[in-house]
Amino acid sequence: MASNAAAAPAPVxxxxxxxxxxxxxxxxxxxxxxxxxxxxxxxxxRSLEHGKGSFWDAVSQPEAVAALKLTxxxxxxxxxxxxxxxxxxxWVLVRDSFVGxxxxxxxxxxxxxxxxxxxxLVLLTLYGPDSPLGINIAFTRTAIVFALLFVTLPFVxxxxxxxxxxxxxxxxxxxxxxxxRPLAVxxxxxxxxxxxxxxxxxxLAFARAIGEFGSLVLISGNLPYKTEVSSVYIFGRIQxxxxxxxAAMSVVLLLISLAILLLIGAFRHWRVKHAR
Amino acid sequence: xxxxxxxxxxxxxxxxxAALAIFGGAAASAAPQASNSVxxxxxxxxxxxxxxxxxxxxxxxxxKGVSFTQSYGASADQAAAVAAGQPADVVALxxxxxxxxxxxxxxxxxNWQKTRYQAMVSDSIAVFIVRDGNPKHIxxxxxxxxxxxxxITPNPISSGGARWDIMAAYGAQLKLGKTxxxxxxxxxxxxxxxxxxPTSAREALTTFASGKGDVLLDYExxxxxxxxxxxxTDFVRPKQTILIENPVALTKSGAKKPxxxxxxxxxxxxxxxxxxxxxxxxxxxxxxxKQTAYPNPKQLFTIAYVGGWAKVEKQFxxxxxxxxxxxxxxxxx
Amino acid sequence: xxxxxxxxxxxxxxxxxxxxxxVGMIFYRTFEHGFWPAWHAVTTPAARHAxxxxxxxxxxxxxxxxxxxxxxxxxxxxxxxxxxxxxxAIIDLPLALSPVVVGLxxxxxxxxxxxxxxxxxxxxxxxxxxxxMVLATIFVTIPFVVREVVPVLRExxxxxxxxxxxxxxxxxxxxxxxxxxxxxxxxxxxxxLTLARAIGEFGAVSVVSGRIEGQTQTMTLFVSAQYENFDYxxxxxxxxxxxxxxxxxxxxxxxFRPKEGAGY
Numbered sequence: 001m002a003s004n005a006a007a008a009p010a011p012v013x014x015x016x017x018x019x020x021x022x023x024x025x026x027x028x029x030x031x032x033x034x035x036x037x038x039x040x041x042x043x044x045x046r047s048l049e050h051g052k053g054s055f056w057d058a059v060s061q062p063e064a065v066a067a068l069k070l071t072x073x074x075x076x077x078x079x080x081x082x083x084x085x086x087x088x089x090x091w092v093l094v095r096d097s098f099v100g101x102x103x104x105x106x107x108x109x110x111x112x113x114x115x116x117x118x119x120x121l122v123l124l125t126l127y128g129p130d131s132p133l134g135i136n137i138a139f140t141r142t143a144i145v146f147a148l149l150f151v152t153l154p155f156v157x158x159x160x161x162x163x164x165x166x167x168x169x170x171x172x173x174x175x176x177x178x179x180x181r182p183l184a185v186x187x188x189x190x191x192x193x194x195x196x197x198x199x200x201x202x203x204l205a206f207a208r209a210i211g212e213f214g215s216l217v218l219i220s221g222n223l224p225y226k227t228e229v230s231s232v233y234i235f236g237r238i239q240x241x242x243x244x245x246x247a248a249m250s251v252v253l254l255l256i257s258l259a260i261l262l263l264i265g266a267f268r269h270w271r272v273k274h275a276r
Numbered sequence: 277x278x279x280x281x282x283x284x285x286x287x288x289x290x291x292x293x294a295a296l297a298i299f300g301g302a303a304a305s306a307a308p309q310a311s312n313s314v315x316x317x318x319x320x321x322x323x324x325x326x327x328x329x330x331x332x333x334x335x336x337x338x339x340k341g342v343s344f345t346q347s348y349g350a351s352a353d354q355a356a357a358v359a360a361g362q363p364a365d366v367v368a369l370x371x372x373x374x375x376x377x378x379x380x381x382x383x384x385x386x387n388w389q390k391t392r393y394q395a396m397v398s399d400s401i402a403v404f405i406v407r408d409g410n411p412k413h414i415x416x417x418x419x420x421x422x423x424x425x426x427x428i429t430p431n432p433i434s435s436g437g438a439r440w441d442i443m444a445a446y447g448a449q450l451k452l453g454k455t456x457x458x459x460x461x462x463x464x465x466x467x468x469x470x471x472x473x474p475t476s477a478r479e480a481l482t483t484f485a486s487g488k489g490d491v492l493l494d495y496e497x498x499x500x501x502x503x504x505x506x507x508x509t510d511f512v513r514p515k516q517t518i519l520i521e522n523p524v525a526l527t528k529s530g531a532k533k534p535x536x537x538x539x540x541x542x543x544x545x546x547x548x549x550x551x552x553x554x555x556x557x558x559x560x561x562x563x564x565x566k567q568t569a570y571p572n573p574k575q576l577f578t579i580a581y582v583g584g585w586a587k588v589e590k591q592f593x594x595x596x597x598x599x600x601x602x603x604x605x606x607x608x609x
Numbered sequence: 610x611x612x613x614x615x616x617x618x619x620x621x622x623x624x625x626x627x628x629x630x631x632v633g634m635i636f637y638r639t640f641e642h643g644f645w646p647a648w649h650a651v652t653t654p655a656a657r658h659a660x661x662x663x664x665x666x667x668x669x670x671x672x673x674x675x676x677x678x679x680x681x682x683x684x685x686x687x688x689x690x691x692x693x694x695x696x697x698a699i700i701d702l703p704l705a706l707s708p709v710v711v712g713l714x715x716x717x718x719x720x721x722x723x724x725x726x727x728x729x730x731x732x733x734x735x736x737x738x739x740x741x742m743v744l745a746t747i748f749v750t751i752p753f754v755v756r757e758v759v760p761v762l763r764e765x766x767x768x769x770x771x772x773x774x775x776x777x778x779x780x781x782x783x784x785x786x787x788x789x790x791x792x793x794x795x796x797x798x799x800x801x802l803t804l805a806r807a808i809g810e811f812g813a814v815s816v817v818s819g820r821i822e823g824q825t826q827t828m829t830l831f832v833s834a835q836y837e838n839f840d841y842x843x844x845x846x847x848x849x850x851x852x853x854x855x856x857x858x859x860x861x862x863x864x865f866r867p868k869e870g871a872g873y
Contacts, residue, residue, distance in 0.1 A: 024680060025688075031677050032696070035747055036703055039714040042724060043706075046717055063605050085623055092620045096613065104624065106859040110632055112805035113855035115829040116812070117836050118848040121482065122631045122638075129487030133630075139472050139488065150627055158802055162761050162794035182612065197760035204756055207704035214708065214812055218479055221472035222431065225608030228473075231707035235475060238709065239352055239434040241377075242595040250710045257705035261698040269694075320837040347820045348834065354820075360720030361729055362737045362819045381721075478837055505839035 040254070047247035058237075058245035059252050066225045067233040068249070072256060074141070074229070075209035078148040082205045083198055086156025093157070094164040109154045116151075116214025123147060124219050139221030144229060147215045152205035159201030160194055167193060196268055203264050207257050313343045314536045317358055318368035319351035319437075320478075321498060322398065322522070325555040326368070329548045338538040350476060352436045358383060358527070365530030366540055368397070368522070370437045373585050375525050388525040397543040398497075398557040400520040401573060402444035404512040405484060405492040405499050412490045415512055417448045420491060421465055428489035430480040431473040432593060432600055438477065439593060440520045441493040442600055446592075447582045448516035451575045460599055467603050481507070495520055496570075500556030516575040518582075521560075632852065639845040650835070650843035651850055658823055659831040660850065666739070666814075666827065667807040670746045674803050678754025679796060683788075685755070686762040700752045708812025711748055715741055715817050737819030742827070745813035750806045754799030761795035762788075797862045805855040 048055055058064065093105050111119065125131075127146065128138035137143050167190070175185045213231040221227040230253055237246040318326055326346065333339035347354065347362070351370035358364045359381045367384070369375055375395075378384040389395045406414050412425060420427050430438035445466060449459035472488060474480040477498060484492040485507055492509075499511040524543055530536035542548055549559035559565045579585055592600045639647045650656065681700070685693055703711070719725050719735040728735055735741050769791070773783045789796075811829040818825040826834070828847050835843035 025684065028677065028680050028684060031673075032681075032700075035744065035751060036699065038724075039711070039718060039748065040702065042717045043710065043714045046714075062609075066608075085620075088616060089620050089624065092617055096617055098617065102860075102863070104621070104629075105863075106856045107628060107632060107852075109801055109805040109855050109859065110628065110852050112802065113809040113851045114632075114635070114848055115809060115832045115851065117829075117833055118635060118844060119631070121836070121844075122634050124482070124486050126631055126634055138486070146627075150631070153628060154802060154805070158798045159756060159760060162757060162798050163764050165794050166761055166764055166791070182610075193764060196763055200756045200760050203701050204704060204752060207701045207752075211705045211707045211710075217475055218482060222475065223471070223473060223608045224605055228608070231709075232475065234707055235709055236431065236434045237595070238713065239436070239475075240593065240595040240601070243713065245595070246710065246713070250706060253705055253707075254702055257702055258698055261701050262694070265694055265697055320834075323834075323838060345824060346822045348822070348837070349815070349820045353816070356716075357737070357816075357819055360716045360723075360736065361726070502839060507839065 043247050043254075044251055047244060047251045049244050049247075054244060055248045055251075058242075058248040061245075063224045063228070064230075064233055064245075064249055067228045067230045068252065068256075070141070070144070070228070071210055071230040071253070074144050074148060075206050077145055078152055078209045079202045079206040081145075081149060082152055082156045083202050086153070086201055086205075087160050087194065087198055089157045090160035090164055094161055108157050111151050111153050117218075119150060119215040120147070120218035123150065123215070128219070138219050139223075139227060141227060143219045143221070144216060144227060147219050148209045148212060151212055151215050152208050155205040155208065156198060156201030159197045159204070163194055163197040192271075195271065199264050199268050203261050206260055210253050210257055311533055312341060312535055313345065314530070314533065314539055315345045315347075315363050315365045316368065316539075317347045317354050317362065317364040317366070319354060319370040319522075320348045321370070321501070322368065322552075322555065322557070323348045324501075325398075325552050325557065328551045328555075329543065332547055332551065333539055333542050336542065339535070339542065342535045342539070350435075363529070364527050365533055365536040366524060366526060368524045370522055371440065371585070372521070372523050372579075373589055374436060375523050376585070378525070378527070383527050384525045385528060385531065389523075393544055393560045394521075395523045395525055396521040396560050397524045397548075398522045398552045399560055400495045400497040400522075400557055401513065401576065402441050402517045402520065403494060403496045403499055404514060405481070405494050405502075406490070406510050406512060408508050408510055410510050410512065414491050415514070417445060417452075417462075417514060417516065420445075420469060421462075425469055425491065426471050426489040427466065427469045427491055427493065428472065428474070428480050428484050429470060429493040430477050431475055431604065433604060434475040435477060437495075438480075438493075439588070440495065440518060442592070443579060443582050443588060444516075444518035445493075447518055447577050448514065448575075450582070451516040451577060463600065464603055467607060470607070473604070473607075485509070496558070497556035504556070513571065513573055515573055516577070517573050519576055519578045521578070522557075635845055635848055635852070638841065639849045642842060646842050647846040647849070650840065650846045655823055655826065656828075656831055656843075656847065659826045659828045659847075662739075662742075662826065663808050663828040663851075664854075666743055666746050667804055669743050670750055670807040671800055671803050673747055674750055675754050675796065675800055677751075678799055678803075679758055679792070682755045682758035682762055682792075682795075686759055687767070700755055703748050703751050708749065708810070709816060711745055711813035712816025715745055715748075715813070736817055737821070737825065739825070741817040742814050742825065745817050746807050746810050749810055749813060750803045753802040753806065754796065757799035757802065758792050758795040761792045765791045797865075801855075801858050801862055804858050808851050808854055 093101065123146065124138055126133060127135050127143070129136055137146060171189050172185055175189055211231060213235065216229060217232055220229065222232045230249060234246045234249050237249065316326065330344050334342060351374045354367070355369060355374040355377050358367060358378055367375060367378065375384060375388065379386055379388065404414055406412070414420065414425070419425070429441055432438040432442045442463065446459050446463060449462045450456070454462070472483060474483050477494060480492060481494065481498065481502060483489070496511070496513070499509070502509060524540060526536055526540055544561060546561065546564055549561045549564040553559050553564065553568045558570050559568065579588065582588060583591065592598050594601060685697055716736060717723050719728065719741060725735070770783050770787050773787045778786070809829060811833065814827055815830055815833065818827070818830060820826065820830060828851055832844045832847045835847065
């Protein structure tokens with residue numbers, strides 16, 4: 001473990017930074033509370049407006065449970081695919097070089113910038129009944145995964161890229177000069193350094209996939225028990241004047257996300273502990 | 277030390293944001309307050325019509341110099357926004373229940389329908405949108421249940437406007453002499469022909485235009501508008517269908533503005549009614565309707581024929597026990 | 610070697626189907642009838658106001674979330690207090706909320722009868738005006754800068770910062786001259802992601818904006834309005850404008866990078 005800076009002679013004026021640190025923490029906490037926690041509290045309040053009984057009632061409706069299962073499974077699949085493909089894309093964008101690489105790098109974020117209506121429209125035109133490419137996957141569960149892959153594309157890629165760029169190549173080069181094969185070098189030297197970033201991106205991708213609505217709603221078909229995801233079910237509850245049920249399902253999605261995110265955090269913690 | 281720097285940077289950013297926000301907020305709210313400014317909140321389909329009507333209104337003596345802010349969106353969403361405090365003087369929505377929610381909140385007066393045309397300004401009817409040339413020969417409600425026919429309809433749970441289509445189907449069965457039980461059985465069978473559930477009318481049309489389905493349940497004004505804008509479809513007017521009536525109401529704040537009252541009055545004048553007709557709607561003023569080329573379905577009925585909106589909303593679309601709610605809920609089971 | 614080409618073509622194939630062909634389709638649909646119809650569609654007064662509003666909201670969002678994101682990332686990685694684990698998990702939650710629900714939470718808070726509903730009565734407009742739109746956009750983009758900077762901060766380790774401290778640098782100097790340059794790529798990509806997501810936000814902003822034409826209509830709301838009206842050229846053209854902004858952001862970021870190989 002790296003030694004503590006406290007061992008060095010303390011420079012003049014150490015008291016001020018401590019106060020400053022407290023001020024900074026306070027402001028960060030304040031920002032977080034105002035922007036995130038209060039709206040989440042309002043949502044939770046709404047979901048419990050008519051008591052715990054109605055909360056449980058809302059989230060145990062068979063249609064709600066089916067939508068939840070589909071959403072969570074699809075999001076996990078998408079997160080897993082992104083972990084592998086996103087890393088590969090980041091690798092190619094950083095380590096490889098070919099004509100047009102700059103252009104490809106610059107369009108990775110487009111799924112974020114494009115309004116979900118347009119994304120949905122285009123995906124439906126390209127991969128729907130009248131597909132010019134002959135690929136018709138619209139209104140199936142495959143379409144859900146496809147649309148989710150589209151909107152979560154930038155997450156793992158952009159999380160891994162900066163780490164790859166900062167990576168110290170010395171160990172890789174040393175291993176290679178000692179005769180290690182590229183796959184082994186990647187597995188034992190590069191990958192452990194990338195894992196925190198990959199997990200960061202995966203967590204974001206999973207969270208986004210769970211809540212995605214706009215790009216899914218056109219291409220998925222929204223059939224209860226078959227292709228209806230939670231966000232569409234929640235939208236239906238809102239439109240039928242049942243905001244309490246909508247809030248309740250949203251809280252359940254949040255809790256599931258929280259659980260997955262804590263798991264990922266714990267996994268990373270465990271790996272760090274066992275790596276040293 | 278670095279944290280003090282960061283902290284003060286945050287404080288500056290936050291202060292700047294707050295300042296900009298309040299400044300921006302104050303600026304944005306300045307417009308509708310002026311008494312010669314009318315805030316129109318409407319559903320999305322009649323946007324073209326209202327744009328033209330506002331121009332025409334500005335040309336009259338009552339409307340001279342009146343400025344408008346216009347907001348268009350899904351009918352239920354607009355009602356919810358006004359209920360949450362969005363400034364509105366005139367609300368023009370797709371169906372009466374959306375205005376009823378505003379009455380319940382005290383934003384629209386209880387007697388809003390005590391006008392000559394019961395506060396309706398435009399009509400339409402439920403129709404079948406089919407592929408160019410109607411290759412599957414769909415003409416009647418019974419044709420929808422032919423084997424292999426796929427029917428697209430917006431989800432009536434998430435789209436208030438789609439409820440017109442479902443009640444058209446139900447009422448048509450009653451007109452054909454079926455009992456209420458048989459009519460409900462028809463609805464059940466109809467939904468077995470529904471492969472996808474788009475969440476809005478526009479999405480349903482996009483889905484149909486992408487090649488899915490053989491027939492789309494929609495309104496006449498939407499079909500006409502789509503054709504006008506280059507979407508290649510035909511439509512069929514079934515013999516039995518419902519009269520879709522779109523209401524307009526003054527809010528309590530609008531009732532205090534002479535300009536808003538004059539505008540609402542203008543909507544049922546021949547000039548405005550003709551503009552509605554040019555945009556695919558049926559005029560509510562019978563005289564103007566006669567001058568148009570709209571054919572009258574032989575067995576046209578209104579929402580009153582099937583019980584009126586208050587009863588229908590509860591019986592068919594109630595969130596837990598509505599007949600249609602339950603049918604849709606078990607669609608994919 | 611074979612592996613390198615296989616990887617490259619696998620990645621490009623995936624990107625082609627998922628991203629490049631759809632984006633190409635958008636450009637095609639925009640310019641299907643020529644350049645000028647598309648140009649006219651996005652230079653109407655309503656479109657120009659929408660673009661200005663989008664950029665304004667995005668600028669505020671990026672500024673706030675960058676400062677906050679770097680500060681939070683620093684605390685999460687270098688700090689020592691408890692509760693970091695929970696904050697670490699909470700920070701991603703905004704993404705898990707469906708955009709309509711985000712909008713509704715804000716309406717619930719700031720609307721008539723809401724917890725802060727009284728503000729409107731005192732003339733402080735939050736909902737159906739710029740403030741709510743900024744709040745919604747900040748909400749949905751809050752984790753990006755943090756998540757980009759945290760792995761980089763962990764990766765670079767504390768040795769150089771500690772070395773600088775023992776050489777007598779103050780905390781601020783350490784941050785400015787050692788930490789900040791090292792996390793520069795993380796911050797840059799975080800900014801790019803935040804900007805792209807901010808200009809593309811639709812659902813939440815639609816609910817809290819009131820959709821007032823010429824006043825609270827962002828580019829995404831403009832796209833929606835054109836789509837409702839069957840003006841597909843207008844909708845696609847506006848989407849192209851947004852795509853170009855996102856594209857330009859990455860290009861600008863690349864332009865400011867140091868020469869390859871410089872640094873430590």
